[in-house]
Each structure stands twice: as structure tokens, then as C-alpha cells.
Amino acid sequence: MYRFAKAALNLSGQSARQVAVRQKSDLSREFHAKYGLPLLIAGATFCTAVWAYVITSTGIAWNLSPVGKVQPKPWQEE
Numbered sequence: 001m002y003r004f005a006k007a008a009l010n011l012s013g014q015s016a017r018q019v020a021v022r023q024k025s026d027l028s029r030e031f032h033a034k035y036g037l038p039l040l041i042a043g044a045t046f047c048t049a050v051w052a053y054v055i056t057s058t059g060i061a062w063n064l065s066p067v068g069k070v071q072p073k074p075w076q077e078e
Contacts, residue, residue, distance in 0.1 A: 054060070
């Protein structure tokens with residue numbers, strides 16, 4: 001049991017060091033500074049294009065409001 005605990009502590013210490021080294025990196029900041037806005041614009045354009053296609057070309061019935069379209073039947077006396 002002692003060996004297992006010692007190995008677990010060693011792994012957690014090593015993992016903590018690896019995380020600290022990764023967080024110290026500036027690669028993420030450089031990536032976002034370089035590609036962030038173009039990627040956001042491309043994603044918004046793609047999303048808009050897909051929804052434009054879905055709305056106009058698929059023939060889905062969208063269940064719009066029937067107000068003003070539905071007329072009551074005339075009253076019939078029995």
C-alpha cells in the first residue's frame with residue numbers, strides 16, 4: 001500500500017508540474033489573437049447560410065399564427 005500511495009503522489013506531483021508548464025505557454029493567446037475574429041465570422045456566416053437554406057428550401061411547415069386566416073363556420077340552426 002505504501003508503494004501505491006508513493007506512486008500516486010509522484011504522479012500527481014508530475015501532473016501538477018505538467019499543468020503549470022502548459023498554462024505558462026502563450027500558444028493559446030497567439031492562436032486566438034491570430035484566428036479568433038476570422039473564425040467567429042466564418043462560424044456566424046456558416047450558421048446563417050444553413051438556417052437560410054432550412055427556412056427557404058426544405059419545405060417545412062412552420063405553424064405560423066392562424067390569426068386572420070381561420071374563419072368561423074356559419075351558424076346552422078337545427
